[in-house]
Amino acid sequence: xxILANDGISDAGKKSLEQAGYQVITDKVxxxxxxxxxxxxxxxxxxxxxxxxxxxxxxxxxxxxxxxxRGGVGMDNIDVSYARxxxxxxxxxxxxxxxxxxxxVMGQMFSVSRFLxxxxxxxxSGDFNSLKKAYGKGVELRGKTLVxxxxxxxxxxxxxxxxxxxMKVIGVNKDPGVVGIDLAIGEHKLTVDVQCTDNLNEVLxxxxxxxxxxxxxxxxxxxIGANEFTRMKKGIRIVNAARGGVxxxxxxxxxxxxxxxxxxxxxVYNNEPxxxxxxxxxxxxxxxxxxxxxxxxxxDRIGEELASLIIAQYGKF
Numbered sequence: 425x426x427i428l429a430n431d432g433i434s435d436a437g438k439k440s441l442e443q444a445g446y447q448v449i450t451d452k453v454x455x456x457x458x459x460x461x462x463x464x465x466x467x468x469x470x471x472x473x474x475x476x477x478x479x480x481x482x483x484x485x486x487x488x489x490x491x492x493x494r495g496g497v498g499m500d501n502i503d504v505s506y507a508r509x510x511x512x513x514x515x516x517x518x519x520x521x522x523x524x525x526x527x528x529v530m531g532q533m534f535s536v537s538r539f540l541x542x543x544x545x546x547x548x549s550g551d552f553n554s555l556k557k558a559y560g561k562g563v564e565l566r567g568k569t570l571v572x573x574x575x576x577x578x579x580x581x582x583x584x585x586x587x588x589x590x591m592k593v594i595g596v597n598k599d600p601g602v603v604g605i606d607l608a609i610g611e612h613k614l615t616v617d618v619q620c621t622d623n624l625n626e627v628l629x630x631x632x633x634x635x636x637x638x639x640x641x642x643x644x645x646x647x648i649g650a651n652e653f654t655r656m657k658k659g660i661r662i663v664n665a666a667r668g669g670v671x672x673x674x675x676x677x678x679x680x681x682x683x684x685x686x687x688x689x690x691x692v693y694n695n696e697p698x699x700x701x702x703x704x705x706x707x708x709x710x711x712x713x714x715x716x717x718x719x720x721x722x723x724d725r726i727g728e729e730l731a732s733l734i735i736a737q738y739g740k741f
Contacts, residue, residue, distance in 0.1 A: 425445075425446050425447070425468040425469060425490075425738065425741070426446075426447045426449065426465065426466060426467050426468050426469070427441060427446050427447065427448045427449065427467070427468065427469040427470075427471060427734075428449045428451065428453070428461070428462065428465070428467045428469070428470050428471065429448060429449065429450050429471040430451075430452060430453055430458065430470065430471065430472055430475075430476045431452075431471070431472050431473035431474070431475045431476050431495070432450060432452075432473070433448065433450065433471060433495070433726075433727045433730065434723040434724045434726065434727030434728070435727075436724045436727050436728050437724070437726070437727020437728050437729075437730055437731045438450070438727065438731075440727075440728060440731035440732070440735070441731045441734065441735070444731070444735045444739075444740040444741065445740050445741025446469075446734070446741070449465070449467075455476065455477065458476065458482060459481070459482050459485040459486055462482075462485075462486040462488070462489065463485065463486055463488070466488055467486070467488065467489065468488060468489065468490050468491070469489070469490060469491040469492070469493065469734065470486075470489060470491070470492050470493070471492075471493040471494075471495060471730060472492070472493070472494055472495070472501065472502070473494070473495045473496055474496065474498075474501060474696075474714065476501065477501045477502070478492050478501065478502045478503065478507070479502075479503050480503050480506050483503065483506060483507050483510055483512065484510075489512055490512060490513065490738075491512060491513040491514070491515065491734065491737070491738075492507055492512055492513075492514050492515075493514075493515045493516070493730050493733070493734065494514075494515070494516040494517070495516075495517055495520075495726040495727070495730055496516065496517060496520075496521055496717055496726065497516065497517075497518045497521065497522075497577075497578065498516075498639045498640075498666075498667060499514070499516050500639050500640050500667065502514060513737060515730070515733045515734075515737075517725070517726045517729040517730060517733075518576075518577060519577055519725075519729070520717075520722055520725035520726040520729050521578075521716065521717030521722040521725070521726060522577040522578045522580075522581040523581055523721070523722065524716065524717050524718070524719040524721065524722035525578045525581070525582075525637075525665055525716040525717055526578055526581035526582040526584075526585055527585070527719075528665055528691060528712070528715065528716050529582050529635050529663050529665050529689075529716075530582070530585045530586070530589070532663045532665070532689030532691070532710055532712070533565060533570075533633055533635075533661065533663060533689065534565070535689060535710045536661045536663070536686075536687035536688065536689050536708075536710050537562055537563050537564070537565060537661065537687075538559075538562040538563075539558075539559040539562060540710070541689075541709075541710035541711075542559070542707050542708075542710075543555060543558075543559045546558075565586070565589045565590065565591055565633075566589060566590030566591065567590060567591070567592075568591050568592070568632035568633055569591070569592045569593075569594065569630050569631055569632045569633070570582075570583075570586045570591045570592070570593050570594070570631070570632070570633040570634070570635065571594045571595075571596060571627050571628065571630070571631035571633070571634050571635075572586075572593060572594070572595050572596065572635050572637060573596045573624060573634065573635070573636045573637065573638055573647060573648075574596070574597065574636060574637035574638035574666065575595035575596065575597040575603060575618075575620050575637075576597075576637065578637045579595060579597075579635075579637040580603065580605055582635060582637070583595070583603075583605045583618055584605050584606065584607055587605060587607060587616050587618075588607060588609070591633070593605075593618050594618070594619060594620075594621070594627050594630065594631075595618050595619070595620035595621070596620065596621060596622070596623075596624050596627060597620045597621075597622065598622055599620070599622070600620050600621050600622045600623075601619075601620055602617045602618070602619055602620070603617070603618050603620055604616070604617055604618075605617075605618050624647075624652070625652070625655055628652060628655040628656050628657075629655055629656065629657055630657070631656065631657060631660055632657065632659075632660060632661070633660065633661050633662070633663070634648075634656075634660060634661070634662045634663070635662075635663045635664075635665070636648065636662075636663070636664045636665075636666045636670050636671065637665075637666050638666055638667075638670060639666070639667055639670075640667040640668070640669045640670060641669075641670075644669065646669060646670060646671055646672035646675070647670045647671070648662070648670065648671045648672065648675075648676075649671075649672040649675050650672065650675040650678070653675055653676075653678075653679040653684050653685070654684075656679075656684055656685070658683060658684055659683070659684075659685075659686045660684065660685055660686065661685070661686055661687045661688065661689075662676070662685055662687075662688045662689070663688070663689040663690075663691075664688075664689070664690050664691065664692055665689075665691040665692060665716040666692060667692050668692045668693040668694040668695070668696055668699075669694050670692075673693070673694055673700055673703060676688060677702060677703070677706070680706065680708050680709070685708075686708065687708045687709070687710070688708065688709045688710070689709070689710040689711075689712075690703060690709055690710070690711050690712070691711075691712045691713075691714055691715060691716050692714055692716075693714075696714060697713075699711075
């Protein structure tokens with residue numbers, strides 16, 4: 425069977441598949457040329473990350489496809505229900521990148537708390553004393569309240585780091601209740617209970633930090649928009665490493681201007697790969713180029729998990 429890993433696959437995942445008798449192609453095919461490529465090369469399986477989409481039109485144009493695999497959590501770039509109705513297997517790797525995304529969010533929270541993103545850019549000025557004064561009013565994470573919207577694998581991984589940093593954590597999830605978060609401190613292990621609610625508006629006024637870990641909404645509405653910003657504590661810091669569109673970007677810019685939001689960290693954007701320049705150039709926004717899952721460890725886990733799922737479904741040759 426031929427597999428096109430259009431957005432790449434780790435060497436470990438590729439090796440596992442090839443040892444099982446699969447032909448793995450890592451050509452990068454543009455979205456416009458993808459349907460023709462899949463047909464002319466008789467591709468059986470398409471593996472994607474976030475850059476490539478697999479919509480109804482592509483599925484209809486490529487009857488030889490047996491499987492679409494998403495390396496990562498969200499599958500909003502795939503018409504999953506339609507693909508399954510047409511008899512295709514659709515898989516993803518929800519657990520593989522949780523750790524990496526959670527660590528990036530922690531990095532963003534440290535960055536927007538101590539001006540790391542902006543101070544670095546200005547060190548070249550040489551005006552050390554002025555810079556010390558300008559960036560000398562940071563805040564600590566310890567003792568602050570972090571509201572995590574979406575308390576699945578990534579949200580819980582983030583909670584373990586935040587609790588370890590001394591933060592209070594509140595989860596927002598469709599299923600309210602208590603979730604036990606396992607912490608490992610050296611050789612010692614303990615479980616800390618985190619209360620989850622399904623009422624976002626109820627907890628927004630208590631948040632010093634807010635992190636989003638939910639998919640883009642089916643109707644396209646933002647989870648955090650102008651109405652939600654009016655409910656927030658003045659000076660909140662926000663991180664979005666979920667999906668572009670989960671935060672209304674115009675409303676965020678307004679909230680930064682009026683002081684509701686003091687700083688934001690963004691890894692995802694509405695118009696990727698060409699985000700709004702106002703976000704990229706804003707001194708109170710720390711930007712990264714959608715790299716939440718982009719660690720060597722996560723890529724290896726993603727590739728290996730995709731390989732194991734495929735081999736379990738279709739066997740070896």
